[in-house]
Amino acid sequence: MKxxxxxxxxxxxxxxxxxxxxxxxxxxxxxxSSIFIRHLENHSRNEVYVLGTLYKRxxxxxTYDLDALKKVIASINPQVLVLDxxxxxxxxxxxxxxxxxxxxxxFPYIRSNKLTVYxxxxxxxxxxxxxxxxxxxxEAFNKDQPVLSGSLEAYNKALYQLLIQSWKNVADANGKTxxxxxxxxxxxxxxxxGKGQSESWKxxxxxxxxxxxxxxxxxxxxxILVITGIENAAFIRKNLKEEKxxxxxxxxxxxxxxx
Numbered sequence: 001m002k003x004x005x006x007x008x009x010x011x012x013x014x015x016x017x018x019x020x021x022x023x024x025x026x027x028x029x030x031x032x033s034s035i036f037i038r039h040l041e042n043h044s045r046n047e048v049y050v051l052g053t054l055y056k057r058x059x060x061x062x063t064y065d066l067d068a069l070k071k072v073i074a075s076i077n078p079q080v081l082v083l084d085x086x087x088x089x090x091x092x093x094x095x096x097x098x099x100x101x102x103x104x105x106x107f108p109y110i111r112s113n114k115l116t117v118y119x120x121x122x123x124x125x126x127x128x129x130x131x132x133x134x135x136x137x138x139e140a141f142n143k144d145q146p147v148l149s150g151s152l153e154a155y156n157k158a159l160y161q162l163l164i165q166s167w168k169n170v171a172d173a174n175g176k177t178x179x180x181x182x183x184x185x186x187x188x189x190x191x192x193x194g195k196g197q198s199e200s201w202k203x204x205x206x207x208x209x210x211x212x213x214x215x216x217x218x219x220x221x222x223x224i225l226v227i228t229g230i231e232n233a234a235f236i237r238k239n240l241k242e243e244k245x246x247x248x249x250x251x252x253x254x255x256x257x258x259x
Contacts, residue, residue: 045221046221046222048245049076049225049250050250051228052229052231054230055100056100058101061164063167063173064173066101068170069170073106073109079116079223079224080115081106081115081117081225082120082208082225083118083119083227084208084229084232085102086119086127088123089121116215118212118214120207120212120226131200137195141194152188156185159181169254174233174250176251178230178234179237183235204232205236205239212224213243
């Protein structure tokens with residue numbers, strides 16, 4: 001009987017210790033969570049702008065040409081840039097010919113200003129892996145579905161013609177209607193062309209998002225401008241909002257006369 005009482009006593013003490021440890025662990029988890037929340041709150045001091053650009057199509061738009069782009073960048077006056085170029089392109093300041101805004105506006109701006117600059121596109125071998133997957137998917141789609149491929153090409157051309165003609169200013173080009181239409185276009189392409197397209201697109205935009213998060217973390221309180229292709233812009237904005245990054249509503253900001 002005495003042995004049984006001793007065993008019960010030991011068990012009670014053990015249970016008390018376990019419960020105390022559990023409470024301590026819970027307190028530690030709450031402490032870590034509060035630190036993480038405070039970390040996010042600290043970084044909410046960043047002004048984060050996401051600006052979509054048109055590449056060669058800047059030459060087709062009267063309201064969003066290269067001069068307009070230059071004025072927007074100067075008006076934002078960023079301290080940090082995240083660009084849709086690879087680390088190699090950023091280092092060499094060379095891009096493929098279609099990205100005319102980089103050679104004519106963005107790279108000269110970097111050379112004239114003291115800025116922290118991040119490459120938003122992946123480095124090798126990730127860059128080629130993603131591009132090759134998407135390319136193979138497009139080639140297979142063009143071969144297997146030539147009529148559908150032609151229809152999609154005509155749709156894309158007509159959509160951009162309508163958008164460019166409808167834009168009254170840069171705010172429209174970076175506005176909710178443009179985001180919705182181009183987001184729907186890219187979603188449709190993913191559904192038609194397949195996972196090689198949709199997964200590559202998702203991975204690419206996720207990488208850019210992660211680079212922006214890195215820039216936010218490393219540049220607390222700084223004004224950050226993310227420059228990305230206009231088709232990527234809606235997805236980057238959505239990703240950042242899901243990550244609780246408070247981004248500036250650039251459509252509203254531009255419409256309030258900040259250009």
